[in-house]
Amino acid sequence: MHRNFRYAAICGSMALTVTLAGCSSLTPTSADTSGDLVLRVQGMPPATDKPGLALFKKQVADFEKAHPGIKVKGSTTVFDPLTFSAKLSGGNVEDVIKVPLTEPQRLIRQKQVQPITGQLKEWQHFKEFNPQVLQQLTDGGDVYGVPQNPYAQGLVYNRELFEQAGLDPDKPPATWEEVRTAAERISEKTGRAGFVHESKDNQGGWQLTMLSYAFGGELQKQEGGKYTATLTGEPTKKALRLLKDMRWKDDSLGKTLLVNQNDVIKQFAAGQVGMFMGSPGTYRLAKMQFGMENPDAFGAAPMPQSGGDATLIGGDVYMVPKSADKKHAAAAVEWLTFAYAKPQYSTEIAAAQAKALSADPKSAVGVPTLPVFDQKRQTEINAAIKPYVNVKLDHFKPYIDGLATLELKPEPPYQAQKLYTALDPVVQAVLTKRDADIDSLLASAEKDVNAQLAADQK
Numbered sequence: 001m002h003r004n005f006r007y008a009a010i011c012g013s014m015a016l017t018v019t020l021a022g023c024s025s026l027t028p029t030s031a032d033t034s035g036d037l038v039l040r041v042q043g044m045p046p047a048t049d050k051p052g053l054a055l056f057k058k059q060v061a062d063f064e065k066a067h068p069g070i071k072v073k074g075s076t077t078v079f080d081p082l083t084f085s086a087k088l089s090g091g092n093v094e095d096v097i098k099v100p101l102t103e104p105q106r107l108i109r110q111k112q113v114q115p116i117t118g119q120l121k122e123w124q125h126f127k128e129f130n131p132q133v134l135q136q137l138t139d140g141g142d143v144y145g146v147p148q149n150p151y152a153q154g155l156v157y158n159r160e161l162f163e164q165a166g167l168d169p170d171k172p173p174a175t176w177e178e179v180r181t182a183a184e185r186i187s188e189k190t191g192r193a194g195f196v197h198e199s200k201d202n203q204g205g206w207q208l209t210m211l212s213y214a215f216g217g218e219l220q221k222q223e224g225g226k227y228t229a230t231l232t233g234e235p236t237k238k239a240l241r242l243l244k245d246m247r248w249k250d251d252s253l254g255k256t257l258l259v260n261q262n263d264v265i266k267q268f269a270a271g272q273v274g275m276f277m278g279s280p281g282t283y284r285l286a287k288m289q290f291g292m293e294n295p296d297a298f299g300a301a302p303m304p305q306s307g308g309d310a311t312l313i314g315g316d317v318y319m320v321p322k323s324a325d326k327k328h329a330a331a332a333v334e335w336l337t338f339a340y341a342k343p344q345y346s347t348e349i350a351a352a353q354a355k356a357l358s359a360d361p362k363s364a365v366g367v368p369t370l371p372v373f374d375q376k377r378q379t380e381i382n383a384a385i386k387p388y389v390n391v392k393l394d395h396f397k398p399y400i401d402g403l404a405t406l407e408l409k410p411e412p413p414y415q416a417q418k419l420y421t422a423l424d425p426v427v428q429a430v431l432t433k434r435d436a437d438i439d440s441l442l443a444s445a446e447k448d449v450n451a452q453l454a455a456d457q458k
Helices: 050-065 086-091 104-109 131-137 159-164 176-190 203-214 234-250 262-267 281-290 326-345 347-359 375-388 393-403 418-432 438-456
Strands: 006-008 035-040 071-073 099-100 143-152 153-156 221-225 226-229 275-278 298-302 310-319 367-369 407-409
Touching: 035 326, 050 071, 050 326, 050 347, 050 438, 071 131, 071 326, 099 418, 104 131, 104 281, 131 310, 143 326, 143 367, 153 159, 153 393, 159 176, 159 221, 203 234, 203 310, 203 418, 226 438, 234 418, 262 275, 262 281, 262 438, 281 298, 298 393, 298 407, 326 347, 347 375, 375 418, 418 438
Parallel strands: 035 071, 310 407
Antiparallel strands: 006 367, 099 310, 143 310, 153 275, 153 298, 221 226
16 A cells, blocks of 8 residues: 555546536547547536636647647546446547546446557556556556546545534544544534535445445455445444434434535535545535635545545546547547646646646645555655645645555445445435334345346346
């Protein structure tokens, strides 16, 4: 496990399931009227992210200058588990796709994406990638994607609300019993939600997974080359009992219970939420998209534990779909290397990007992420961008110090989104029905998921 952190010029990404502006269908484009190859790429930030969009446009201009004959067409389409598979199967996707870390193993297994190993290995620093972040992108020695700003989940908390509740913001909760106590106190003293758990758009299942890891649980196993869901383990039941007690005994989860990540971060930015499970990268959304009035109130701690000593890692991955022809696939790998691998490796590019972003007071420069490359390189990158860091690193210190003691566990490797879909109603029932039967809810969800996984693996 790598103990060092990268202070990213652009903060960490997170698992998104909300669809932004995007095409309902795509027509393959080989060339424009000038004869240039048109490369369609996901990953363009939305208009609300002005610093990020400006950086993306500069990358496109620099890439096109360095690669005459290729024109890059950016897309703000983001991963939607309800439509992605159909679009991918029909070839209605861009030449570069962006997916959460839940997806690569399934896409590789189903041969829906292309290996990029040969071309990527031509880059002289390929061997310096952190093998931990490539693990979910590799099969049989082949690499199928480039990661962007991987992250590890922790506890995000409002330092101002901690102080108002008489809690020490420099000593955040380390166990889930401590979280429960702090949440109840915040609710009593401030009238705000002490803790909020996401519950819809597949994010209820996603957050239950990370909570189950903290209790020592596993939600999927592989036997004989086949994956099955294991949703009925005692750690997962304990995690749900905790939520049930916080909701119905403590009344510390607030009144808005059916929420996704954007809902929670928006409420957090408005000072309405004491704690939620998230990565340091959510700072960027709180400050830049939702206008957090006092970003210095943002605090981050490692994932609280109850016997698991583990936390979930994730991130975004850029891949080349099977539908891209040979020329577009080659151009796609050039773009992946230029736009994502090199900027995350180069101290010069990292410093230049950090400097450009720091010119905007609404930007977020210096939020910790997991290292994409080896420790030596990450230390050099940290030093390069240090002059432009505009976040209070001390407020992330509990997270950095505590995460080193935890096992970093990937999301369930096969069809995780189907697992999350089945778990969303379980979480919702626990939060909205006082008499919710946790055992039967999990048993039913496990049966449904395993029927789907069995059909997928015939």
